[in-house]
Amino acid sequence: MKVxxxxxxxTVWTSLMAPFPEPVEAEFGPAGLLRERIEAGEFCDLFASANLAHPRALLAAGRALAVxxxxxxxxxxxxxxxxxxxxxDWFSLLTRETLRIATSTPGADPSGDYAQELFTRMGAAGExxxxxxxxxxxxxxxxxxxxxRLAAEWILHSGKAEVFIGYASYGETLRQMEGLKVITIPPPYNPLANYACAVITPQAQPLADFLLSVEAQKIVQQAGxxxxxCGRGALFSPSPRGRGPG
Incomplete structure (x- = not known):
């Protein structure tokens, strides 16, 4: 099965797949770019995205069975x-004009999109x-x-920036790295990244079911x-007029 x-x-995938009984070949990358590859015809059984938008776009285009x-x-x-x-705090660091800020790339990588949403939520200061x-x-x-290497650690230790905006799931690992400090961003400023998988072929349904299982959820949450x-088991299905995967 290809994912x-x-x-x-x-960082969580190896431990996440350990209890799953079937072999899974996984390739990782920015979710927006992976979606483009699927739209261009690249084969996979399941697509796991860091946002809902990319899987739902595949569903709307008839390239996925369910999300x-x-x-x-x-x-x-x-x-x-x-x-x-x-x-x-997070606000004083972001608004200190002498500090260089790095993010992922909006459009290609959902992390960059969430950073842009953070700036919007900051109001005038965020612009x-x-x-x-x-x-x-x-x-x-x-x-x-x-x-x-982790993106934040590599960017900061290589001197490309002083501040990196990235996912909190990396926080515990980054806190253990010399010379780095992790700062929490509070609600309501902090966007929620909603991860979702698109089932591309029927063969991927057991893996989608496993990702929603109590066992898999425990592993994912232990990883940060x-x-x-949306709740465990929430499902987005194609409309009756939708066509099958292309």
Whole structure:
């Protein structure tokens, strides 16, 4: 079985697939770019995205049989520890104009889209942050992240930025890395990333069912993800006028 999956699922995927009885070949990348590959005709049995929009677009185009939300995530800031000052919070760090801010690439990578939503939720202050932020990873022409490195750690330790906006599921790992500090972004500013899988072929249905199981949900949440706000087992099916997968 072949799966195309959001890059943010890479760190949990091996442990997640360990209890699943069938062999699964997974390839990871920015969900927007993976969706484009499927639309261009690349074969996969299941597509796991870091947002609902890309799987639902495949469903609407008749390229998926069903869409199941299965987890969620949030954003956090990772900063180089030497730039953090006593009393700093997420807002003061983002609005400090001397700090360079890095994000993933909007459109290609949902993490970049959620960062843009964060800026919108910040109001007028966020527009200035939006103009300063640089999309350094997750794009069609972005420099590849070295194997075994996390985007935030690589960007910050290589001196490309002082602040990185990324997924909170990486937070516990990043907190253990020398020279880095992870800062929480509170609601209502923090967007919720709703992960979903698109069932492309009937052979993928057992894997979709497994992702919704109690066992799989426990593994995903132990890795720093949150439950899906849609509820376990929520389903989006094609309209009666939709055609089969193409």
């Amino acid at each position: 195309l999956a959001a890059g943010s699922l890479r 199941f939300p299965f987890a969620s995530n949030q954003l956090c800031l990772t900063v180089r520890r030497e730039v953090w000052r006593k009393g700093d 200035s942050v939006r103009r300063r932020a640089q999309a350094l990873v997750g794009g069609r022409d972005s420099a590849p992240i070295p194997p075994g 993800f949150l439950p899906s706000p």
